[in-house]
Amino acid sequence: MICFAHGNDPGFLPPIELFGNWVLAIVTLVMAGGLARMALGPLLEQDGDPKSRSEIAGWTAISLALLVAMATWITRQSLIEAVSPAVPPQEHAHSMYHGGQMVMWGDYHAEVARAVSGEYRLWMTDKYRRSISAEFFSGSVAPRDPRTGALGPSRPLDMSLDKDYLFASLDRSVKSVEVFIKYPGNSIKLDFEFDSDKGRKSLKEWCGR
Amino acid sequence: MEISKLFAEWHPVMVHFPIALLFFAVALDVFAWITKDQRAAWAGQVATAAGTIGLMMAFITGNYAEIVAAHQQIRQKPIADHEAWATATSWTFILLTAWRSYLKPGSPRLKYYLLAAVAMLTCLTVTGYKGGRLVYDHAAAVHVSTQALPIPATPEDLANLRLENGPDEIAYSGMMHHVFGWLTLGLALWQAYQHLNLPGQDRVRALGPVVLTGGGVFLMIFSDWDAWPMGNTLPVTDPEVLFHKVLATIMIFFGIGMNLARKRPQGEVNSLQSHLLAILALVGGGMLFTHVHTGAPFSHTAMGVYVQHFAVGCLALACGGVKMLETVLPLQKKLWDRCWILLLVIIAINLIWYVEGFPWYIHDQG
Numbered sequence: 191m192i193c194f195a196h197g198n199d200p201g202f203l204p205p206i207e208l209f210g211n212w213v214l215a216i217v218t219l220v221m222a223g224g225l226a227r228m229a230l231g232p233l234l235e236q237d238g239d240p241k242s243r244s245e246i247a248g249w250t251a252i253s254l255a256l257l258v259a260m261a262t263w264i265t266r267q268s269l270i271e272a273v274s275p276a277v278p279p280q281e282h283a284h285s286m287y288h289g290g291q292m293v294m295w296g297d298y299h300a301e302v303a304r305a306v307s308g309e310y311r312l313w314m315t316d317k318y319r320r321s322i323s324a325e326f327f328s329g330s331v332a333p334r335d336p337r338t339g340a341l342g343p344s345r346p347l348d349m350s351l352d353k354d355y356l357f358a359s360l361d362r363s364v365k366s367v368e369v370f371i372k373y374p375g376n377s378i379k380l381d382f383e384f385d386s387d388k389g390r391k392s393l394k395e396w397c398g399r
Numbered sequence: 400m401e402i403s404k405l406f407a408e409w410h411p412v413m414v415h416f417p418i419a420l421l422f423f424a425v426a427l428d429v430f431a432w433i434t435k436d437q438r439a440a441w442a443g444q445v446a447t448a449a450g451t452i453g454l455m456m457a458f459i460t461g462n463y464a465e466i467v468a469a470h471q472q473i474r475q476k477p478i479a480d481h482e483a484w485a486t487a488t489s490w491t492f493i494l495l496t497a498w499r500s501y502l503k504p505g506s507p508r509l510k511y512y513l514l515a516a517v518a519m520l521t522c523l524t525v526t527g528y529k530g531g532r533l534v535y536d537h538a539a540a541v542h543v544s545t546q547a548l549p550i551p552a553t554p555e556d557l558a559n560l561r562l563e564n565g566p567d568e569i570a571y572s573g574m575m576h577h578v579f580g581w582l583t584l585g586l587a588l589w590q591a592y593q594h595l596n597l598p599g600q601d602r603v604r605a606l607g608p609v610v611l612t613g614g615g616v617f618l619m620i621f622s623d624w625d626a627w628p629m630g631n632t633l634p635v636t637d638p639e640v641l642f643h644k645v646l647a648t649i650m651i652f653f654g655i656g657m658n659l660a661r662k663r664p665q666g667e668v669n670s671l672q673s674h675l676l677a678i679l680a681l682v683g684g685g686m687l688f689t690h691v692h693t694g695a696p697f698s699h700t701a702m703g704v705y706v707q708h709f710a711v712g713c714l715a716l717a718c719g720g721v722k723m724l725e726t727v728l729p730l731q732k733k734l735w736d737r738c739w740i741l742l743l744v745i746i747a748i749n750l751i752w753y754v755e756g757f758p759w760y761i762h763d764q765g
Contacts, residue, residue: 204476208482211638214689215489215645221497222682246659253655256697260648263627263635316554324471326557374472375551392578 288313288355289393293380302369304384304392308362311396312347312369313355324349324356328373329359336366336383344370365392402761406463411540413460416453418527420446421492425516428499432509440504447516451496454489455688461485462691462705468539468558469697472552477537481529482494482691485735486638488522489689495519562757569755571624577725582614586676587743594736604661607672611679612654619647642686653679673739677722684715703757709759711749718742734737 272305276363286292288311290303304310310331314322332344342364347356360367384392423447431440465478495516502509535541538548554725564572585757589607625632633640653675660671687708692701718739725735752759 204479204483207483207638208636210486211636211641213487214490214686215641217494218645218682218686219648222653222678224497229478249655249659253652256651257648292472293763314554315739316558317560318555320555320558321561322554322557326552326560363698373554374545374548374557 213237227324268284287319288388289383289390291382291390294297298373300369300371300380302367302380304365304382305396306362306392306394307359308364309357309359310347310367310369311355311357312371314371314373321354323353325353327356327371327373329356329369331360332361332368332370333364334366334381336386341368344368402757403463403466403640406460407467407540410460410464411458413453413457414527414530417450417457417492418523419441420453421449421523422520424450425513428509428513428516432513435505444499447492447496447499451489451492454492455685458485458489459705459709461700464466464540464755466697466702468533469556471499471539472518472545472548472556473533473537473539474550475556475559475750477529477533478539481526481533482621484522484529486689488519488526489524491515491519493685503733508696516745538720560697563698564695564700564755567619568624570695572755573753574646575618575621576750576753576755578617579614579752580747583743583750584747585610587740587747590673590676590736590743594733594740605658608654608656608658608661610654612651615647615650615652618643618650637689637693642690646686649679650683661664673722673725673736677719677739680715680722682720683711684719686713687712700756703761706756707749707753708760709760711746714742714746714749718746 195371221362234256245302286301286303288301288303290301290313291312293300293302299317299319301313301315302310303313312329312331314324314327316322329347330344331347333342334340335342345358345360347369349356367382369382371378371380384390401553424443427446430436431443445728461482465482468478469475495512498512498515498674502512534541537550540651553744586607592603597603613741623633623640624630626637626640627635635641635644657672657675660675671684690708692704714720721742723737725739728735749758
């Protein structure tokens with residue numbers, strides 16, 4: 191798959207970054223070539239031996255062929271990158287990574303899972319479903335009456351030791367909740383229901399976590 | 400993170416040097432061109448060199464400022480824009496400095512140089528402007544809580560902060576550095592063999608170019624497991640991939656160049672081959688200063704990698720510097736040769752003991 195990605199960031203490479211990188215590459219090659227020419231120039235000019243001259247010509251031909259081959263490859267790949275249509279976004283594969291329920295708004299995805307013990311866990315990901323550390327968001331969870339929507343006392347979500355998710359334990363009987371999430375620049379309230387015909391089942395145990 | 404903070408705090412200090420010196424240098428050169436004043440021309444050349452060194456220092460500290468700003472939850476796109484302009488500016492001024500050093504006062508090419516230099520000051524201005532906007536619009540490096548930031552980070556920015564190199568990636572990178580450590584040690588021993596004038600010089604002379612060309616071909620193929628020709632996840636325009644491929648290209652061509660020089664009389668071939676290796680060291684060293692770690696750009700590993708780049712970059716520049724000294728003070732050639740070989744050995748040791756992350760001599764509070 192060829193895309194505009196750079197590093198592990200799947201976002202498009204902006205033109206200015208492309209420009210900066212190309213300046214770096216071209217200047218380096220021009221400088222190296224220019225400095226090498228100063229060193230090798232006298233060698234090429236003074237050598238009168240025909241055998242030696244033919245060897246120099248041979249190596250020069252090999253160098254030029256290599257240079258042309260590499261330039262062709264770099265140009266070709268760059269052109270392919272420039273004209274290729276955007277890679278089909280994979281961000282909307284809404285599979286649940288932790289057996290919970292998925293919500294998406296803006297470029298954020300949140301997954302909330304419930305264990306039969308009454309523990310709720312919240313994971314956040316970006317539009318490419320890459321994990322966001324729990325140190326960048328906070329929130330609380332409150333029991334919610336599924337019929338009236340009335341909320342009970344909320345409980346703050348704590349951060350897991352590996353900063354992978356936030357969690358809180360409620361009473362085992364609470365299966366409908368409102369989760370409040372505060373993230374950089376904004377906040378949101380989300381309703382979840384487990385073990386009903388609307389939502390997913392609670393997990394018997396946390397898989398590997 | 401402490402190392403990053405330390406270097407990052409020097410970024411706003413360092414940026415003043417290139418901005419002030421390079422504008423002044425070009426002004427001096429323009430004045431010298433109009434008035435034919437040789438003192439102004441000399442001062443212009445010195446200021447250009449000093450400004451470019453300042454630019455390098457600003458770039459290195461900028462890499463750390465970028466990590467600190469990203470962890471402060473500053474938007475990463477304007478940071479990347481600023482860095483891209485800085486890359487373009489740095490490398491054009493490196494080229495301009497090299498060009499300027501070969502221009503004598505009154506040279507007809509001086510006016511072309513001045514035109515290019517004035518144009519490149521625009522690049523410098525945009526770089527400075529973008530850096531300033533990072534502070535004024537995004538509160539980069541301003542002591543405010545993340546909640547008080549005027550423009551919040553995007554979810555992609557936050558996810559980028561969590562990127563870490565996997566154990567396979569770290570092991571692969573370590574292996575590549577070790578391979579090139581042994582290759583550098585080979586080159587050092589090869590140089591030492593010639594320096595000591597041991598028997599079989601004619602045959603030994605062929606080894607260096609072969610090692611260099613072979614190393615270049617190896618690097619071209621195996622530099623990045625996720626880029627051409629090993630994989631196609633990363634494009635050639637990825638700064639890290641591009642750096643490796645450019646370095647491989649230079650190694651291949653310099654290997655060929657050294658092979659061309661091989662059949663010259665003994666004194667001349669040693670000097671030619673060393674000269675080419677010195678250029679390689681200078682260019683490679685310079686490239687290390689602006690080499691960015693794109694896999695996990697804000698990770699603890701990246702901070703350590705930048706420290707290692709800085710150390711090896713300084714050693715490589717010192718190698719090139721020693722060879723330059725040799726041209727100025729040729730009477731001490733033996734001393735310069737020994738320094739050169741010693742520096743190559745130190746670089747080799749650095750690479751052989753390389754670990755992706757902080758080097759053994761620095762303990763950072765991760």
